[in-house]
Every structure is written in C-alpha cells, then in structure tokens.
Amino acid sequence: MGNGLDSPLSAFDANVGGFEMSPSTSISTVAAMVPTDVEVILCNETTQPLDWATEADVVGITANVAQAERALEIARTFRRLGKTVVMGGPHVSLVPQLFAEECDSIVVGELEAVAETFFRDMRNGTLERRYDGSAADMRTSPPPRWDLYPHDRLVSGVVQSSRGCPFKCNFCDVIQYLGNKQRHKDPAQVIDEIQKLYDLGFTSILIADDNFTANRKKAQELLAAIAAWNGSAGRDFVSFQTQMSINMTLHDDILSACHRAGILTNFVGIETSDPLALAESDKRPNQHLDLVQQCEKSVRAGVKIEPAFIVGFDSDTLDSFEEQFRFAMALPAGSARVGPLVAPVATPLFDEMMKEGRLLEDSEHRSFAPPYYTSNFEPAQMSRTELYIGLRWLISRLYSPENFLIRLNRIVDLLAPPPWVDRGAGRARKPRPLNARLAATVLRQAAERDPALRPAISEAFSNARRRPEIGTAVGEVIFRYLAILVNLSKNGMYDPEWSRMSAPPFDMRTTDERLERLGHWRPMLRPQVTPSAAGGAWRDQLRPI
Numbered sequence: 423m424g425n426g427l428d429s430p431l432s433a434f435d436a437n438v439g440g441f442e443m444s445p446s447t448s449i450s451t452v453a454a455m456v457p458t459d460v461e462v463i464l465c466n467e468t469t470q471p472l473d474w475a476t477e478a479d480v481v482g483i484t485a486n487v488a489q490a491e492r493a494l495e496i497a498r499t500f501r502r503l504g505k506t507v508v509m510g511g512p513h514v515s516l517v518p519q520l521f522a523e524e525c526d527s528i529v530v531g532e533l534e535a536v537a538e539t540f541f542r543d544m545r546n547g548t549l550e551r552r553y554d555g556s557a558a559d560m561r562t563s564p565p566p567r568w569d570l571y572p573h574d575r576l577v578s579g580v581v582q583s584s585r586g587c588p589f590k591c592n593f594c595d596v597i598q599y600l601g602n603k604q605r606h607k608d609p610a611q612v613i614d615e616i617q618k619l620y621d622l623g624f625t626s627i628l629i630a631d632d633n634f635t636a637n638r639k640k641a642q643e644l645l646a647a648i649a650a651w652n653g654s655a656g657r658d659f660v661s662f663q664t665q666m667s668i669n670m671t672l673h674d675d676i677l678s679a680c681h682r683a684g685i686l687t688n689f690v691g692i693e694t695s696d697p698l699a700l701a702e703s704d705k706r707p708n709q710h711l712d713l714v715q716q717c718e719k720s721v722r723a724g725v726k727i728e729p730a731f732i733v734g735f736d737s738d739t740l741d742s743f744e745e746q747f748r749f750a751m752a753l754p755a756g757s758a759r760v761g762p763l764v765a766p767v768a769t770p771l772f773d774e775m776m777k778e779g780r781l782l783e784d785s786e787h788r789s790f791a792p793p794y795y796t797s798n799f800e801p802a803q804m805s806r807t808e809l810y811i812g813l814r815w816l817i818s819r820l821y822s823p824e825n826f827l828i829r830l831n832r833i834v835d836l837l838a839p840p841p842w843v844d845r846g847a848g849r850a851r852k853p854r855p856l857n858a859r860l861a862a863t864v865l866r867q868a869a870e871r872d873p874a875l876r877p878a879i880s881e882a883f884s885n886a887r888r889r890p891e892i893g894t895a896v897g898e899v900i901f902r903y904l905a906i907l908v909n910l911s912k913n914g915m916y917d918p919e920w921s922r923m924s925a926p927p928f929d930m931r932t933t934d935e936r937l938e939r940l941g942h943w944r945p946m947l948r949p950q951v952t953p954s955a956a957g958g959a960w961r962d963q964l965r966p967i
Contacts, residue, residue: 441860442468443905444578444628448484448511450566451582455537460545461844462570469575472496474503480544483525484511487595487766488791490520497525506549515599516768517789522552525960531555531599532585534563557600560607565615568622577860578663579619579627583612583644585952587632588668592704592774593732595766596632604633606640609647616651620660625851626898629664629685635676642676644678648683652841657849659842661898663687667707671716671723681724685842686895688720689759692729695749696742699735703763705773714752717960721754724838726895728902729755733816734763734809736802743812743926754832756899757906758820762797762809775799794913808928814915815926821907822921823878830882833899839891850894864904870919879904 445466453462465472481500485493490513497507501524509521510529518530527549529540536553543549560583568579586604587597619627635641653659662685670676670688680688692713693705700709717727723768731750733742750758765772765781767789775781780799782792792798795813804812819825842850869876879900886896910916920927 428843441575441577442466444580444630445571445576445581446484446486447566447580449482449569450571451563452482452484452533453567453570455533455541457541457545460541462567464567464570464572466572467492469572474499476505478505480506481557482508482510485509485514486512487516487777488695490790491515494521494524497521508544508549512595512599513704513767516595516766518552520789527551527553529553529555532558534558542867549645556605557605558585560605561611563607563611565611565618568602568618570795573622573624576624577626579622579624580630581612581615581619581627582630583607584631584637584640585632588636589633589706590704590770591706592702592770593763593765595732595769598766598768600632604637604640606637608758609644612644612653613647614659614929616648620657622704625658625660625853626663627660629662631664633683634664634666635670635673635680638673640802642679643686645676645679645683648685649841651677652684658849659684659840660851661686661840661894663689665689668692668711668713668716668720669707671719672711673783674723677720677723677725681838682841686724686725687726687728687898689728690717690730692717692753693732694735694738694742694746696737696745698737700731703738712750717753717755718836721836722838724840726833726837727753727755728757728759729753730759730761731800731816732761732763733813734797734801734804738801740808740812740926740928743816747816750820751825751828754829754836756830756833756903758811759906760817762792762795762813763801764792764797765799795915808926810926811930812926814917815920815923817910817915818917818920819923821903821910821916822918823872823874825921826903827878827882827885830896830899830900830903831885834886834889834892834896837892840895843891861901861904864908867908868911871908874918875907876902916923 445468449464449466453464456462463476463478481497483493483497493509493511493513497509500507508527508529509525510533514521514528515530518528521528528551529536530552532555533540534555535558536555540549540553573579580647584604584606586600586602586606588596588602590597590602616627648662651657662683664685664687666688668690670868680686691705691708693703693708694700695713697709699705717729720727729750731746733746748759750760763771765775772781775798782798782800796810800806801809840850865876865879880901882896888891891894907916
C-alpha cells in the first residue's frame with residue numbers, strides 16, 4: 423500500500439543482476455506507520471519471489487503507472503486466494519476508479535493523515551472501501567523501516583526530504599498527486615534517516631526528492647546539515663545523488679554546497695535542446711539556457727549529471743533523433759536516459775491529447791503505461807513505428823562503447839575531486855561487498871552482448887588513472903553505464919549493429935514483420951504481463967497478531 427512516494431529513477435534500471443539500484447520509499451514508509459502489534463512483512467518483487475502462500479491476512483499493494491497492470495494481476499490473484507487486498511500509491515491516486523473494484527479498499531493520496539484510522543479499521547475488520555489522504559506534513563512522517571526491507575539487495579540507500587515540485591511541465595504526473603507546493607522534512611529528520619542507512623552499511627544514498635533545490639533556502643539548510651554530518655565524528659564519507667533542475671547551476675552557492683555535502687550526482691531532466699519543444703511542454707527551468715554550458719559547469723563543480731532525454735514532442739521531426747544524438751554527445755555525461763514523450767493520465771498533456779483525439783483508441787490500456795519505448799498517443803510529425811525505430815537507434819548509438827568513451831573522457835577532463843579530497847582529511851566509505859560482485863556481473867553480461875565492451879572499459883579505466891583523485895567517481899559512472907546497458911540489451915533497445923548505423927533505419931517502417939524478427943517489436947504492440955515479470959511492483963503484507 424502506498425503513500426504517493428516513488429523514485430525518480432527510470433524503471434528500466436531498477437533491477438540489475440538480481441540487485442535493486444534504488445527502491446521506492448513507499449513500502450518502508452508505510453511499514454513505519456503500522457501499529458506495533460501488527461506484524462509487517464515487506465516484499466519487493468524486483469529482487470524477491472512473491473509468496474502466494476503467505477499467511478498474511480491483509481495484502482497491501484502499491485503501484486506507479488509502469489507497475490499498474492502487474493499490481494492489478496497480483497490483487498486479483500490474492501483475492502481469489504481469500505486475502506483482503508488494499509491498493510494505494512501514485513497510479514491508484516491518479517485514477518482510483520481503475521482499481522476500486524479490484525480490491526477491498528483503496529488509499530487515495532498520502533497515507534500519513536489517515537494512517538491511524540486506516541490501521542484501526544484494518545485490525546477491527548471494518549475497512550472502508552476508500553480512504554482519502556491529504557498532503558502530509560512531512561515533519562510528521564516517520565523514518566522508513568529499512569530494517570524490514572531486503573536491504574542486502576540494494577545498491578543504494580534512499581531518503582526523501584521533500585514532496586512536490588513548483589514547476590508545471592505538462593507531461594509530469596508527479597505534481598498531479600503530490601502537488602506544486604513543496605513540503606519538507608526538518609534537517610534533523612533527514613540526518614536521522616541518513617544515519618540509519620549509514621548504520622546499515624550503505625556507501626551511496628539517493629535523496630529521492632522530486633526537485634531537491636527548487637526551494638533554495640530549504641536546500642541550503644539541509645545541505646549544511648549533511649555537510650556537517652558527512653565524514654565527521656569518525657564516519658567515512660558517503661556519496662549522495664538526487665534530482666535537481668538544471669537551472670540550479672545558475673547559483674554558484676548551491677553548486678558548491680552540494681559538493682561540500684557530498685551530493686555528487688544529479689539526475690536531471692534535460693529533455694531536449696529544441697526551444698520549441700521546451701516551450702510546448704512548459705519546461706521552464708530549461709528555457710533560455712545554454713544547456714551544454716550549464717552541464718559542464720556542474721561537472722566542473724564536482725556534481726556529475728545523468729540526463730534524461732525525450733523525443734516525440736509535436737515540434738519533433740525524423741531529424742530530431744540525430745539532433746538529440748549530437749546534443750547528448752556534447753554533454754559530459756556517461757549515461758543518458760532516453761524515452762518517448764508519453765501523456766500520463768491526469769496530466770495537461772493527457773487532456774490535450776484526449777481533446778484532439780490523438781490518444782490510442784484501446785481504452786483498456788489508455789490509462790496505463792504504454793509498452794516499451796513508444797507512446798500512448800500519435801506523434802504529430804512521425805508515426806509510432808518511426809518513434810520506436812528512432813529511439814532504438816538513438817539509444818544504441820549513445821550506449822555504444824566508443825561513444826560512451828568519448829563522453830567519459832570529457833568527465834575525466836572536467837570533474838572536480840570529491841569533498842574528501844578537497845578537505846584533505848577523511849576518506850570515501852569502502853564499497854559494500856555486493857557492489858564488487860554486481861560490477862563483475864554486469865560487465866560479464868554486457869560483454870556477452872557486445873564483445874567490444876570489455877576493451878572499451880579497460881581503456882576507460884586506463885584513461886581515468888591520469889586523475890586518481892576522481893577514480894571512485896569514474897568507477898561509479900562506468901558501473902551505472904554497464905548496469906543500464908545490461909537492461910537495455912535485455913529489453914532489446916540496445917543493439918551493437920544499430921549502434922554502428924549513421925542514421926535511424928526508417929525504411930523498416932514499411933513492415934512490422936521485419937521488426938518482429940528483431941524480437942523487440944511485439945511487446946510494444948500490447949503489454950505482456952506474466953507472473954514472472956519483475957516490474958518493480960511493491961507490496962506490503964500485513965498480518966495482525
């Protein structure tokens with residue numbers, strides 16, 4: 423059961439080699455609200471098999487849009503097995519009518535405000551059909567129960583310091599269920615949660631905010647607290663990642679404060695270099711900026727970037743894929759998250775596409791996530807087939823070992839050393855044992871798909887040795903590239919042959935049969951949901967005792 427939380431990271435790199443990169447904070451936060459006389463078992467299908475024979479009396483399921491259909495399948499199965507099923511989370515909050523009849527009770531919105539009532543009713547066997555939670559005061563939100571979570575399978579710990587984002591990008595569904603008014607935890611709360619993750623052995627922590635620096639005053643207060651904690655009182659330094667708009671690079675004080683605190687990676691929605699596309703999507707933080715220059719400025723300040731790109735805006739043409747490739751190659755970024763423009767339900771873009779009659783006619787799936795790497799509406803200047811072909815080419819080109827090396831060398835040239843080097847004292851925390859095993863696993867799996875990869879990675883480490891003070895950071899860039907590459911290869915979006923093509927093979931649009939032979943086209947025509955699919959749907963199984 424969810425409280426409207428989700429990770430900013432894309433679902434395609436959630437699971438690597440049986441390990442989870444960065445989890446949602448939903449179920450661990452929900453678990454913290456459960457009364458002490460109720461036994462809580464957390465199950466994350468990304469890394470654990472689902473126990474259909476569980477003795478739990480109540481099964482709670484939370485889902486975002488990418489996990490919604492799998493969540494419904496799980497709910498139906500558990501109800502047939504006689505369990506009481508409760509559903510909540512982002513997508514349930516956006517379109518509750520799709521879930522209300524598939525479970526015994528739904529929680530719409532954030533759980534904190536109704537938690538006491540909900541758990542009282544659950545224990546008494548008098549659950550209402552629906553509970554509506556309001557925007558929570560984050561200062562009352564309890565620290566997540568990561569001790570109950572399978573944290574030994576996590577690469578990174580996660581903490582959330584705020585919810586909401588003040589911007590109004592027309593394709594963003596997060597602001598539809600969390601709002602435009604940012605709400606923050608007190609710095610002391612966040613430090614307490616960080617310390618708990620440190621005590622569990624984490625060397626890397628994601629601050630899973632929707633926009634960490636949107637409120638600069640609040641961000642500065644928290645950054646000062648993290649900087650005072652990190653590497654002090656006998657602790658080793660921990661590296662942090664978060665999600666910030668690119669316009670934070672306009673503020674030198676924010677950049678330097680991030681670096682001092684150890685926030686060394688920014689997952690940033692760059693989207694596109696086309697000013698027409700930025701304007702039509704109301705992507706205000708990115709407008710009127712030299713995006714390449716600002717990304718370089720961030721890396722020079724010691725904050726690496728991991729950008730996200732979108733193709734499929736109404737202003738995009740078939741030339742846009744090659745334009746996005748040239749733009750992305752100009753950035754000092756190892757990994758690039760590339761996807762189609764999608765109109766999530768409840769967003770202004772969804773309403774616009776509905777009004778224009780451009781949403782897909784398949785009403786059964788209209789409100790769910792579209793299949794991999796296509797859209798749920800017809801693009802203005804290309805077909806959905808061309809969108810898929812262009813994205814597959816763009817991803818293959820960007821993730822080719824040769825092109826990754828070019829971008830990595832830019833990082834090596836520009837990146838400022840981490841704060842533990844600048845301070846001249848302390849050290850980075852020794853990586854968790856699973857990180858070394860996982861790194862070896864993803865390198866082996868990736869090299870099996872592209873033999874050119876292993877010598878390229880060897881060259882990458884060789885180039886990085888000229889600046890040993892950033893060796894840990896470069897290693898993180900290489901690892902994340904490999905982890906994402908493995909999943910892109912598994913879902914068919916990276917192909918070594920396509921990576922050598924100078925332009926997208928749009929001639930393939932003449933027949934779907936040619937694409938079906940690739941083995942990747944059929945899943946995009948209709949979602950294929952199976953009991954073994956590890957879509958990352960999160961479950962809480964609550965058993966009163």
